[in-house]
Structures are given as structure tokens and as C-alpha cells.
Amino acid sequence: MDINKAKDVFRRSGIKFSQQRLQIFLLLNNKNEPISADDIYLELIKGESNNINISTVYRILGLFTKKGLVLKSNLNIDGKATFEINHRxxxxxxxxxxxxxxxxxxxxxxxxxxxxxxxxxxxxxxxxxxxxxxxxxxxxxxxxxxxxxx
Ligand SMILES: [Zn+2]
Ligand SMILES: [Zn+2]
The missing domain is CATH 3.30.1490.190 (Ferric-uptake regulator, C-terminal dimerisarion domain)
Structure with missing residues (x-):
């Protein structure tokens, strides 16, 4: 998925665009399997220019879930919630x-x-x-x- 397509999805879902939202959305789109918020966070801070904090990650995931962009489940065996793109x-x-x-x-x-x-x-x-x-x-x-x- 490219940035313009992501912006389009945000617009249609009534989500204001931000760099951090974009990053998380693209990251989820590139995953074939559900991922926990912690793992998303760890992947994001690998990028050198990134100083996102974990509570921001949770907040954005909560927003995406509420808007139906992302599905939340408790698939992970250690009891952590995982997130994945909602392929309708x-x-x-x-x-x-x-x-x-x-x-x-x-x-x-x-x-x-x-x-x-x-x-x-x-x-x-x-x-x-x-x-x-x-x-x-x-x-x-x-x-x-x-x-x-x-
Ligand atoms: Zn196994
Ligand atoms: Zn089914």
C-alpha cells in the first residue's frame, strides 16, 4: 500500500492524517499475521528517526480498531492482544x-x-x-x- 492509498483510507474513515498513524497503518499492512502492540512499537523504534512512545501506539491502535480499519483479537498465547488489518x-x-x-x-x-x-x-x-x-x-x-x- 502506498501513502496516497493510506491517506484515502484515512479520509474515508474520518481519521486525521499524521505521520505516526501512517507508519503504524503501513506496518500493519505489510504483516501477514497479527502483531501485538509491543511488537509494533519495537519495529517502529528500530527506525532511527522515531521517538514514538508505547502509549501513542496503543492510542492509534485503539482508534484504528474503533474505525474498523484494524481487528483486535487475543490470539497470542501469552495473552497479549494482537492487531491485524481488517481485510473485509x-x-x-x-x-x-x-x-x-x-x-x-x-x-x-x-x-x-x-x-x-x-x-x-x-x-x-x-x-x-x-x-x-x-x-x-x-x-x-x-x-x-x-x-x-x-
Ligand atoms: Zn509450533
Ligand atoms: Zn468465517
Whole structure:
């Protein structure tokens, strides 16, 4: 995403442009996985010209979340909230409980189920959450080698 496109998104969402907002927005756009506020902060201060503080990061993330630009979730296994760009087509994730790796799953397996649920219950369904937890291939290998005592 380039700066003009970001400015456009801000304008449409009623968000005033600032350099720090732009930086966080671009950073989130370049991530394929959810990221915590702390990690965003750490990446930002790596840039030499940056003296943003952590509470500003939280404030901007709160604003983005409120405006629907960003989705907040508690995917991280250490209990920290994580943030990711709201790709209007929502996503589900596979989470490794061992190393905390988060992999987005393409497509939604619940669309058909939602349709049948609407028929059955007459609910207006707004959203759903689905997280799948397991152990990634790399961590399975570590487990196996531990089991046989290597
Ligand atoms: Zn793992
Ligand atoms: Zn879904």
C-alpha cells in the first residue's frame, strides 16, 4: 500500500492524517499475521528517526480498531492482544500452542453453515470467530525427538 492509498483510507474513515498513524497503518499492512502492540512499537523504534512512545501506539491502535480499519483479537498465547488489518473478507487462523505461530487460513468454512443457521433460526448473523489450535509441523518434530529420548 502506498501513502496516497493510506491517506484515502484515512479520509474515508474520518481519521486525521499524521505521520505516526501512517507508519503504524503501513506496518500493519505489510504483516501477514497479527502483531501485538509491543511488537509494533519495537519495529517502529528500530527506525532511527522515531521517538514514538508505547502509549501513542496503543492510542492509534485503539482508534484504528474503533474505525474498523484494524481487528483486535487475543490470539497470542501469552495473552497479549494482537492487531491485524481488517481485510473485509474476514480470516481464520491456525495457532500453534507450542511456539505461538499464527497462520491465516484462506477462505471461510462456515459460510454454508451460516446460511443454514439463518434459515433455521431467522437470526441476522453479523459475525463469527473461529480459531483452530494445534501443534505445527516443526514443533511436532521437536516433540517426537523428545519422546524417543534424542
Ligand atoms: Zn509450533
Ligand atoms: Zn468465517
Amino acid at each position: 473478507d474476514h480470516r481464520h487462523h491456525l495457532i500453534c500452542i507450542q511456539c505461538g505461530k499464527i497462520v491465516p487460513i484462506s477462505g471461510c468454512p462456515l459460510k454454508e453453515y451460516e446460511r443454514s443457521l439463518i434459515k433455521k433460526t431467522n437470526y441476522l448473523i453479523l459475525e463469527h470467530n473461529l480459531e483452530i489450535r494445534g501443534i505445527c509441523p516443526e514443533c511436532q518434530k521437536i516433540r517426537e525427538s523428545k519422546d524417543i529420548g534424542i
